[in-house]
Amino acid sequence: MSTITWAERRSLAVWRRRGSKVLVYVALLAVTVIMLYPFWLMGQASLRSLPQYYLGRGFSLTTWHALFAALPIGHEMLNSTLITLSSILVILAVSTTGGYALGTLRYRLSGLVFLVVLASMMVPVQSMIIPEYINLAHLGWINHYYGAIAVYSALGAPFATFLMTTYFRRLPEDVIEAALIDGVGYGAVFFRIMLPLAVPAIVTVAVLQFIQIWDDLLVGLLFLQTPANRTITVGLETIPAQHFQNFPMEMAGSLVSALPAVLVYLIFQRYLIRGLTMGMSK
Amino acid sequence: MGILFTLPVAALIGTLLLIPIGQTVYYSFTNWDGFTSQWIGFAAYRHLFQNPEFVTVLENNAVMVLAIPIAIALPLGVAFLLNAQLRGWKFFRSVFFLPTAVSWVVIAFVARRFFDPDKQGILRSLLDHTGLGFWHPDLLAHEHSALIAVMITFIWSVFGTNMIIFLAGMSTIDQEIYDAAKVDGAGSFMVMVKITFPLLKRFVQFAFVISLITAFSALFSLIIVMTNGGPGYGSTTLEFFIYEQAFTENNFGVGATAGVILFLLVFAVSMVQMRMLRSDE
Numbered sequence: 001m002s003t004i005t006w007a008e009r010r011s012l013a014v015w016r017r018r019g020s021k022v023l024v025y026v027a028l029l030a031v032t033v034i035m036l037y038p039f040w041l042m043g044q045a046s047l048r049s050l051p052q053y054y055l056g057r058g059f060s061l062t063t064w065h066a067l068f069a070a071l072p073i074g075h076e077m078l079n080s081t082l083i084t085l086s087s088i089l090v091i092l093a094v095s096t097t098g099g100y101a102l103g104t105l106r107y108r109l110s111g112l113v114f115l116v117v118l119a120s121m122m123v124p125v126q127s128m129i130i131p132e133y134i135n136l137a138h139l140g141w142i143n144h145y146y147g148a149i150a151v152y153s154a155l156g157a158p159f160a161t162f163l164m165t166t167y168f169r170r171l172p173e174d175v176i177e178a179a180l181i182d183g184v185g186y187g188a189v190f191f192r193i194m195l196p197l198a199v200p201a202i203v204t205v206a207v208l209q210f211i212q213i214w215d216d217l218l219v220g221l222l223f224l225q226t227p228a229n230r231t232i233t234v235g236l237e238t239i240p241a242q243h244f245q246n247f248p249m250e251m252a253g254s255l256v257s258a259l260p261a262v263l264v265y266l267i268f269q270r271y272l273i274r275g276l277t278m279g280m281s282k
Numbered sequence: 283m284g285i286l287f288t289l290p291v292a293a294l295i296g297t298l299l300l301i302p303i304g305q306t307v308y309y310s311f312t313n314w315d316g317f318t319s320q321w322i323g324f325a326a327y328r329h330l331f332q333n334p335e336f337v338t339v340l341e342n343n344a345v346m347v348l349a350i351p352i353a354i355a356l357p358l359g360v361a362f363l364l365n366a367q368l369r370g371w372k373f374f375r376s377v378f379f380l381p382t383a384v385s386w387v388v389i390a391f392v393a394r395r396f397f398d399p400d401k402q403g404i405l406r407s408l409l410d411h412t413g414l415g416f417w418h419p420d421l422l423a424h425e426h427s428a429l430i431a432v433m434i435t436f437i438w439s440v441f442g443t444n445m446i447i448f449l450a451g452m453s454t455i456d457q458e459i460y461d462a463a464k465v466d467g468a469g470s471f472m473v474m475v476k477i478t479f480p481l482l483k484r485f486v487q488f489a490f491v492i493s494l495i496t497a498f499s500a501l502f503s504l505i506i507v508m509t510n511g512g513p514g515y516g517s518t519t520l521e522f523f524i525y526e527q528a529f530t531e532n533n534f535g536v537g538a539t540a541g542v543i544l545f546l547l548v549f550a551v552s553m554v555q556m557r558m559l560r561s562d563e
Contacts, residue, residue: 131303135302150298154294215383
């Protein structure tokens with residue numbers, strides 16, 4: 001090594017850095033292909049009829065026609081939209097008020113209530129879904145929008161309330177105290193001061209829940225069993241049973257069902273990332 | 283006043299989460315069939331643990347844990363590459379995180395085709411094109427390998443989430459530490475091993491717990507579409523067993539007992555996590 005001049009050594013280092021940069025890009029592109037492949041597959045396979053798919057070439061809209069003939073896609077999308085948005089509204093209503101109470105107002109037992117909220121975050125769906133199903137069946141809430149909305153809201157509320165509570169805790173208290181001293185009521189403080197300040201946290205909760213509820217299968221499978229009220233994800237799951245081994249149709253259905261959540265992801269990605277990282281900082 | 287604002291969330295969580303979990307605990311000691319139930323006490327748990335199928339299910343859960351180190355190591359390495367903020371790193375971050383937006387049903391459809399051994403199978407054509415065409419594994423067809431296919435799919439799905447967690451962690455590390463290391467002549471591999479990883483301990487723990495909870499309680503949709511728990515009980519995990527016992531076998535009591543076991547497992551993991559976070563502060 002001692003025979004190499006300083007200039008030579010520097011150019012060697014430059015080359016090594018360039019080489020490793022190329023390697024890094026190769027690795028990143030490989031991961032990109034692995035991550036995007038399913039989306040490409042959805043587009044490609046759905047544009048082939050079943051024989052074309054097995055042949056491996058040709059394009060047609062046969063599969064798309066068959067999909068819309070086999071499933072009430074429009075209706076299922078509407079169901080998904082109504083159920084998802086209603087659940088988000090309920091979750092936002094209870095988590096902002098709850099977060100305001102537990103994060104800002106606080107009272108004698110609010111610490112304990114917050115602990116209960118934390119604990120209910122850890123309840124796995126499967127551990128409560130059996131009695132939940134029986135209870136709502138007794139009430140006659142199966143196969144109604146409101147049954148599913150109630151379950152989705154309850155499942156989403158703990159984390160949303162946790163997020164809102166920690167968010168409100170960080171807001172400066174003197175603003176609120178000043179408003180209260182000025183004779184503004186608790187309700188007015190909530191609506192005029194707290195809610196506008198909480199918009200970023202509200203968007204975060206809405207985006208997280210949108211993806212969660214839109215993509216859910218289990219609750220839909222149990223609480224929305226008829227084609228008239230089931231969501232697009234539940235409808236999608238029935239394709240293999242109806243059309244055995246029809247992969248192009250599975251992919252066409254997948255594409256339709258994935259589109260809204262992917263769009264929400266692309267538009268609100270920043271908030272999604274924030275929600276994820278907020279979950280760990282307390 | 284605060285109590286008044288707490289009421290809506292308390293009513294919702296109380297009636298639709300806490301009461302049902304209480305019922306699950308109660309019914310776990312009975313032979314509930316959905317309509318009537320008789321108290322049989324701890325015999326319910328004894329029966330469950332003597333059930334060889336249930337033992338298989340628990341073993342499957344234990345095997346799932348083995349996927350987690352990989353589900354952490356891969357995104358950790360890629361996050362390290364992205365953290366250098368090369369040109370276009372934000373694009374890569376968006377792409378790698380994208381599967382988070384896609385439902386398990388869609389992922390399961392693609393995964394089934396991926397592992398399919400017929401000519402359209404993606405894994406098979408990959409093997410064919412790389413000169414490994416003599417080997418056509420059919421993971422989904424065998425009791426002892428179906429779970430491996432589920433685990434591989436799981437690793438793919440949680441990749442983005444864990445990567446985001448690690449990127450968030452890396453952004454908390456002071457740039458000056460890196461600069462100092464460079465001045466001292468540390469190569470990027472040394473920086474990764476000696477500086478980045480130790481400072482990320484808390485984030486690795488968090489990713490571990492999130493991945494474990496996902497593996498134990500969020501893969502129902504993946505499993506029902508991809509393998510339906512089979513062949514045999516080969517890919518039935520605890521959460522799938524609960525659903526199956528209750529809603530296809532009408533053994534609501536057994537489902538409740540298994541539900542309590544799952545709850546205890548997830549709760550224990552979460553408590554360990556909380557402890558760790560607290561001890562670090």
